[in-house]
Amino acid sequence: MKFSTVRQSLLGLTVGVGCLAAVFVATTKAQTAADAPTIGDPITKFVTHLTTLVAPVLVTDKSGNIIDGLQPAQFHLWDNGKEQNIHVDSAFDPISLVVAIEKSSRVEGVLPQLQKMGILLTQITGRQGEAAIVAFDGRIQVPQDFTTDNDKIKVAIQNIHAGSSGTRIIDAVERGVYMLSKRPKSNRRVILLVSETRDEGSEARLKEVLINATLTNVQIYSVDISQFSVRLNEKQDAPRPMAVDIAAQNFPMGMASTPTTVEQQYGMGNRAQFIPVLKEIFIDAKGLFIKDPSTQFARATGGAEMVFFRQKGLESAIQKISQQVHSQYMISYTPTNGDEGGYHTIVVQIDRNPEYVCTTRPGYWIGGGQ
Numbered sequence: 001m002k003f004s005t006v007r008q009s010l011l012g013l014t015v016g017v018g019c020l021a022a023v024f025v026a027t028t029k030a031q032t033a034a035d036a037p038t039i040g041d042p043i044t045k046f047v048t049h050l051t052t053l054v055a056p057v058l059v060t061d062k063s064g065n066i067i068d069g070l071q072p073a074q075f076h077l078w079d080n081g082k083e084q085n086i087h088v089d090s091a092f093d094p095i096s097l098v099v100a101i102e103k104s105s106r107v108e109g110v111l112p113q114l115q116k117m118g119i120l121l122t123q124i125t126g127r128q129g130e131a132a133i134v135a136f137d138g139r140i141q142v143p144q145d146f147t148t149d150n151d152k153i154k155v156a157i158q159n160i161h162a163g164s165s166g167t168r169i170i171d172a173v174e175r176g177v178y179m180l181s182k183r184p185k186s187n188r189r190v191i192l193l194v195s196e197t198r199d200e201g202s203e204a205r206l207k208e209v210l211i212n213a214t215l216t217n218v219q220i221y222s223v224d225i226s227q228f229s230v231r232l233n234e235k236q237d238a239p240r241p242m243a244v245d246i247a248a249q250n251f252p253m254g255m256a257s258t259p260t261t262v263e264q265q266y267g268m269g270n271r272a273q274f275i276p277v278l279k280e281i282f283i284d285a286k287g288l289f290i291k292d293p294s295t296q297f298a299r300a301t302g303g304a305e306m307v308f309f310r311q312k313g314l315e316s317a318i319q320k321i322s323q324q325v326h327s328q329y330m331i332s333y334t335p336t337n338g339d340e341g342g343y344h345t346i347v348v349q350i351d352r353n354p355e356y357v358c359t360t361r362p363g364y365w366i367g368g369g370q
Helices: 150-158 169-181 206-215 227-233 259-266 275-287 293-301 311-325
Strands: 008-016 019-026 044-050 053-061 075-079 087-089 095-102 130-136 140-147 188-195 218-225 305-308 329-333 342-350 356-359 363-366
Touching (some): 053 342, 130 169, 169 188, 169 206, 169 293, 188 293
Parallel strands (some): 095 130, 188 218
Antiparallel strands (some): 008 019, 053 329, 075 342, 342 363
16 A cells, blocks of 8 residues: 655644644545555545643753652743643653654665664553554555554564665654554653654655644654764675776786786775765764754654664663653643744743753644744
């Protein structure tokens, strides 16, 4: 079956008694998360009701050490500068996790490392959680829908193989947000994005996907595949044959013209192959100042962005994500200023104590603003 992304646009958000409603337009039929619509499906509408906003908060000291054992009364949250009545819960809720994995031809050399991820994901989901797999290159596929069976997750990841050169990151996250919007409201909704940082070919707009992610309380963590690692692991093209016949090559006096001496004098092993790697390092360094999709998704939803080079780095990144997810305090509230359109900022503090650093989603969008 050929898949296409779920197209959503936020039309408006109105506030009632204890209820905040978001209205979306989508090009989809009512269906399961795995059976996303194909191109040509008729345009229909669906309504998503958001009774509360959820802000996962990680509290650390200035050295980055995680702080636990805080009491609900110590937390204060401001929405657009207005303090809100909040509920703080440190209890563990079941996690619904979507793992979006790039499988483009550019990361073929890294895929063997990614195929070992399945055994690590239980660190995030725990015993009560569930996970689904989205694989993407120029297409979006769902090799495994939500399941609590970790063996199925491991098999689905192991069977991911390199595809085309496309990298539809935004479309893959859009699919994950749609899938998570169908999970139980009591579950925590998390996307683990494992990909390069560059998007090529997505149809969805970044802002629209971010709006939908924040309003459906989806938290996104990105583990970036370093271009340095990609270049070191990618397959090298076979060297072209020399245009000049071996016998016509000029060599020092007394040296015979043979294939071996030609390789020693002019072969690839005799040259410094630094230019492609340096080019990628330059692009990555320049990218630090560009708000790429992976960075945007992580920052806007209160997640985190990490980079890995080798297998141990991937394992360390997932371990850190698991630690953060299970150390967060969950703050939920119904905004008292929901009639204010546009972007709402969220600020959380612990009794206005500057010694504590609170990391959470920076805000969310409400229809009617820019």
